[in-house]
Amino acid sequence: MPEIIGYSVLALFVALILFMVIRTLLTKKPKLEDRNYTPHEIDLERVTSHLVGAVQIPTVTLKDNDCDGSIFYKYQEYLEKCYPKIMAVAKKTNVNKYAVIYTVKGSDESLLPCAILAHQDVVPAPEEGWEVPPFSGAIKDGYVYGRGSQDMKSQMIVALEGLEILLEDGLYPKRTIMFCFGHDEELRGTFGALEISKHLESQGIKLEYVLDEGGTILDGKMLGINNKIALIGTCEKGYADYVLEVEKDGGHSSAPDRRTSVGILSEALYKIEKHKRRAYWTKPTKDMFKSIAPYMNFGFKLALVNRDILSPVLKLVLTLVSPFTNGLMRTTLAPTQTKGAHTPNTLAPVATGTVNSRINTGETVEQVKAYIQKIAGKNVKISMLEGSIDPSPVSDIDTQAFKDLQQTIGEVFNGYIAAPYPFIAASDAKHYYNLTNCVYRFTPFEKTIEDGARIHGINERQSIESLELGTRFFLRLYENTCF
Ligand SMILES: [Zn+2]
Structure with a gap:
């Protein structure tokens, strides 16, 4: 009798191992769709000069919304000068004074708009310890230096650049694209992003997806993967x-x-x-x-x-x-x-x-x-202390928008794996769940850990080389989702 029990346990154990092995063998890598991707030529000098000019305007977060924020209007005038094609067709809406939405209305009204987020504000930058003045936008060793060069004027610039190029090519989006730029992300986004999302909600607007900064590109080795992993914050x-x-x-x-x-x-x-x-x-x-x-x-x-x-x-x-x-x-x-x-x-x-x-x-x-x-x-x-906040809702990933985002990353970043993950820092994106379940966070720049650590610190800088793929990323994202 004990023998029978022993054999039964052994048989069950072997069956379990077999089950686990078969399950593992049946798990296959998803394939990218073949969508004929040809990388677009990027005028890197132009992108770089746009970023330099943006960094030179010191849009430090206001302590409260009643302070003089005219610097944000100056910053918006600057963007409007840099992107004439977008601005010729965009409708500008200022929300709660200094936050701004640029809406490029798509030709197909049946498609829900998408929102591309970025924040105009930067944290303060006392000069001490900087190799160059923090708002100089100086170019040094292949980098643009300055407060906001990483967090996050670079992402705002490449996001605009991508659409400007497509419009220059004589193309026009089917889907409406809304650039939503808050002005107090570094102080929780309640005056900027939150007010924008409330404004859009009051207009009865629902969004196809939202994309903001966040996420990271990791070396997969620590997880036993021989590739880079682009993490998308959900x-x-x-x-x-x-x-x-x-x-x-x-x-x-x-x-x-x-x-x-x-x-x-x-x-x-x-x-x-x-x-x-x-x-x-x-x-x-x-x-x-x-x-x-x-x-x-x-x-x-x-x-x-x-x-x-x-x-x-x-x-x-x-x-x-x-x-x-x-x-x-x-x-x-x-x-x-x-x-x-x-x-x-x-x-x-x-x-x-x-x-x-x-x-x-x-x-x-x-x-x-x-x-x-x-x-x-x-x-x-x-x-x-003030500033505590519960975790945000979790975005859906079984959506066309998420698939398109994965596809775009795979195409532009030469086969990198794109995966969802819980973002550990904070962004404006959390204020947009009233408009869609597809709120994603991704920053399309590869950077060293050492450069990443400069965010909010001294000698913040953005590699010029990375602006090329960053621009291609947004350009391709629009092609994949809006054109
Ligand atoms: Zn930021």
Whole structure:
């Protein structure tokens, strides 16, 4: 009798392995459609000079909408001068003063419009540490230097450039294209992007798709893929800064109480770091792995195709293998700041610490706050800084617009794999879910990690060479979706 049970278990095990292997073998790479793509000639000097001029106009985000924002009008005049073909047919609408929509009406009214987003504003740039003045737009070593050169005037310029070229060729779009440029993305986009989306909603407008900055182009090696992966953001993680505060009697540190405010705070921060939020699969993470699995080597592919069976092991591996994959699987909690007494020999009457959190789809700012409170204990008071936001909705990917975006990336970037993923930073795009379920984030520039780190920092720069493919990307996206 025990023998029969033993054999049955073995047979089941073998069947399971066979099932997983067959499933893996049946997973095939999707093919790009053959749409006759011929790369267009790009006048790189012209694109570069347009970017230089854009960087030279210091459109620093306004503190509030009542400040003098005439610099944004100057910036818009500049764009209008650079793109005469677009502006000859576009309708301009200013929203909430400085945000702007340029609408190029398509010839086929039955098609829903698409919206190409970019933000006009940039973060401040104190001159200290810059190799060139931050608003000079200087060209150096094959780069355009300056605040906004990456984030995100380069993307705005190539997006306009792509359509200008098609219009110069005497072509005209069937689908309406709306360029929606907010002016306070760096402060959450409530005056710009949010007002634009409300304005469009009030006009009864629905969109085919929205494309904004975000996403990244990764080397696939760390995932066992011998290619580059272009990641398209289909949602945004939430964001919150939690302030932990412990109050205790102050006084001289020669006679401390049994517990000090700094000690209690440190213990709380240590526990928060140790007790990570649970790891779980979200739709965007599942979508991502489903899209890239067919390109992986057999081992990785087997694991991901059989995610439902191997889930516990996979979760463990992904949370341990790199901070990037860990961030895909859970809400992260990172202690970032602490403050105690002003002098080394005083007991701090108040000790404070900050925990920065990026909240996973499916959880909320309030749930995470409750979790931190539970871990930190009742002696720690928790509050939230302004600017916290729940995760955004998740975009559909079984859509023609997403397929066209993948197709365009594959064509322009010579076979790169395009996959959806949960975007970890913030963008204006989150304000547009009232108009469509197809809200995507992609930045069509390859960059080094070192260059990416210059965003919001010193010596921000955009490689001139990358502007060529960036322009081709938008040009081809319009051809694939609007012409
Ligand atoms: Zn940006």
